[in-house]
Amino acid sequence: MQILNDISLKAYNTFGIEAKAKRFVSIDSVAELKNVYTSETNTPKFILGGGSNMLLTKDVDALVIHINIKGKTIISQTEDTVFVRANAGENWHEFVLWTLKHDFGGLENLSLIPGNVGTSPIQNIGAYGVELKDTFHTCEALNLDTLEIETFTNSDCKFDYRNSIFKQEAKGKYIILNVVFKLTSKNHVLHTNYGAIAAQLEHMCISEPTIQEVSKAVISIRQSKLPDPKKIGNSGSFFKNPIISKDAFLKLQNNFPKVPHYVISENEIKVPAGWLIETSGFKGKTLGNYGVHKKQALVLVNYGDASGNDILELSKLIQKTVWRLFDINIEAEVNII
Ligand code: EPU
Numbered sequence: 117m118q119i120l121n122d123i124s125l126k127a128y129n130t131f132g133i134e135a136k137a138k139r140f141v142s143i144d145s146v147a148e149l150k151n152v153y154t155s156e157t158n159t160p161k162f163i164l165g166g167g168s169n170m171l172l173t174k175d176v177d178a179l180v181i182h183i184n185i186k187g188k189t190i191i192s193q194t195e196d197t198v199f200v201r202a203n204a205g206e207n208w209h210e211f212v213l214w215t216l217k218h219d220f221g222g223l224e225n226l227s228l229i230p231g232n233v234g235t236s237p238i239q240n241i242g243a244y245g246v247e248l249k250d251t252f253h254t255c256e257a258l259n260l261d262t263l264e265i266e267t268f269t270n271s272d273c274k275f276d277y278r279n280s281i282f283k284q285e286a287k288g289k290y291i292i293l294n295v296v297f298k299l300t301s302k303n304h305v306l307h308t309n310y311g312a313i314a315a316q317l318e319h320m321c322i323s324e325p326t327i328q329e330v331s332k333a334v335i336s337i338r339q340s341k342l343p344d345p346k347k348i349g350n351s352g353s354f355f356k357n358p359i360i361s362k363d364a365f366l367k368l369q370n371n372f373p374k375v376p377h378y379v380i381s382e383n384e385i386k387v388p389a390g391w392l393i394e395t396s397g398f399k400g401k402t403l404g405n406y407g408v409h410k411k412q413a414l415v416l417v418n419y420g421d422a423s424g425n426d427i428l429e430l431s432k433l434i435q436k437t438v439w440r441l442f443d444i445n446i447e448a449e450v451n452i453i
Contacts (some may be wrong), residue, residue, distance in 0.1 A: 117141060117148045119179070129167035130230050130232035132349030133424045135453075137180035144184055144205075145292055148304065150263055152181060162453075163291055166207065169239060169351055170451045171431075173424035183291065188214055198301040199253060203294045204234025207426050208241070214361035215297075217326050222251040222297065223306030224331040225313070228338045229441035230345055230352060238282040239449070240275045243311040244334055245336075252288065254299040265293065276365035277386075278356050279448055306330055312337045341412045349418030350409065354431060355389040355446045368442060387437075389446045396437045403430065428452060431437045 118421060123140035139159075143149045152161075169328040174182070184205040191199040198220050199377050202211045208231050212223045225246035227237075237255055241248050255268050274281045282290065306329050308314050318334040325333070343350050360368070365385040369375055372395070378386045391414035393399065400410040406422035407430070409415040416427050431448060438446050 117143065117151065123180070125160045125167070125176065125180070128164055129170060129172055130345035130349065131171055131424070131427070132345070132360065133172045133416050133418065133427075134421065135172035135404075135424065136175040137181040138175065138177050140182065140362075141179065142182040142184045144186070144215050146258070148179070148266070149185075149258060149293075151289065152179075153260065153263055155431075157302070163313070165204065165235035166230060166232035169235065169307060170446075170453055171351060171427055172453050173428050174453070176453065181291075183232070185234075185293065187294075188306070190215055193301055196300060196302055196325045197423055199296055200299060202233040203259075203296050204232060204292050206233040208233055208236055208408045212331070214422050215299060216292045216331055216440060219327070219328045220301060221300040221306075222299040224327040225310075225334055227305050227334045233295055236291060237273060237275075239278045240280050241428045242278070243338070244313055245413055247275070247277075249273070251297045253296040255295040256293045260289055260291065266290070277359070286357075301352060308333075316343070342391040342415060344407055348409075349422075350415050351450045353389070353416060353449050355393075355434075356449045357386050357389050358392075358444050358446050359384050359386050361385075368387055368444075372421050382401075387444065388414075392442055392444060392446060393434055396441055397432065398434055398437070406430065408434075424453075 119139050119141045121139055123137045125137055126134045141152060156179060162176050164180050164181045164182045171177050178204045185202040185203045186436040188206055188211060189201050209228050211233055212227050215223050225244040226241060229241050229243060237252060238246050249270060252270050254355050256265050257268060259266050308317060308330060311332050316337050320333060357381055363387060366414050376388050376391050380386050390413045398408045399413040401408045406418050407418035408425050409417050416431060433445055438444055
């Protein structure tokens with residue numbers, strides 16, 4: 117374990133933004149992590165996972181701790197069910213592929229989501245009708261006050277749409293060390309109702325898909341709509357889909373009869389931010405070396421050497437315009453640093 121000075125974070129954030137860490141350490145084990153916390157008691161610290169859900173707008177004047185703890189294990193297996201553990205530094209998609217190689221079901225719809233296992237519960241990652249909470253069993257996290265390891269069950273985590281206890285009352289108080297998932301080892305339950313998946317499977321001429329084929333369909337859909345961060349810097353959905361009241365929705369629908377929407381509860385309707393942004397005229401807008409993705413308006417992109425502040429300003433302009441046109445507040449999903 118070596119603490120380095122003045123390290124560029126460009127390769128550590130999927131937006132590909134240039135910003136420096138005053139000090140930087142990559143951590144391979146829980147013992148090393150505890151060691152940093154006992155030896156650097158008064159140092160401001162910043163935890164970095166896969167860097168896929170943040171926008172850096174300035175240098176980080178702290179000790180950046182890159183969680184790189186690797187390892188995945190099958191804990192126990194019965195005829196129908198299997199429990200697997202993945203450590204926080206495992207790349208999410210590689211872990212999903214590993215589960216599929218073993219023919220374990222449950223994570224196939226979450227294929228190709230950028231980021232690491234350790235940050236996946238924080239925002240309860242989700243795609244194509246499935247959320248992390250559907251297979252999350254427990255996680256272990258280091259309590260940064262006591263340096264004890266605590267276990268969180270699914271209900272302890274208070275999962276919600278792109279939300280959990282780790283974004284609320286436990287924010288900044290824990291580092292997630294590993295996650296245990298409860299998956300199926302046979303009789304897999306497929307979630308192919310999400311429109312785009314069914315259409316893609318049909319396109320692939322598959323009528324009775326395996327979990328591996330569902331994963332392939334999801335990968336194709338994502339590749340056709342979402343930019344590959346290795347080629348074009350981005351952080352996935354920049355905004356959350358807003359949830360509005362039924363009254364507000366009926367007013368919106370009156371003006372825009374074709375507005376897509378999902379009913380969440382009797383008085384809560386989710387409206388796609390991508391639609392609001394596209395209808396505001398921003399889809400595909402390019403301002404020099406950054407802009408709004410051409411195929412999915414929810415994604416802001418860095419085509420070259422854009423600064424975090426350029427992208428932040430664009431996001432504020434989008435928020436203001438959506439507010440002015442629709443009276444709806446769209447919140448950033450990414451963490452602005
Ligand atoms: N839409 C538009 N214009 C756009 C984008 C979307 O009109 O530019 C409309 C679509 O036509 C569709 C609706 O919005 O009717 C929903 O679009 P889509 O299925 O692409 O999903 P989304 O709501 O925009 C969410 C997640 C994605 C996830 C997809 C698929 C959020 C904030 N985003 O996007 O997650 O991949 O569903 O399940 O919930 C991420 O979090 O980084 C992410 C990519």
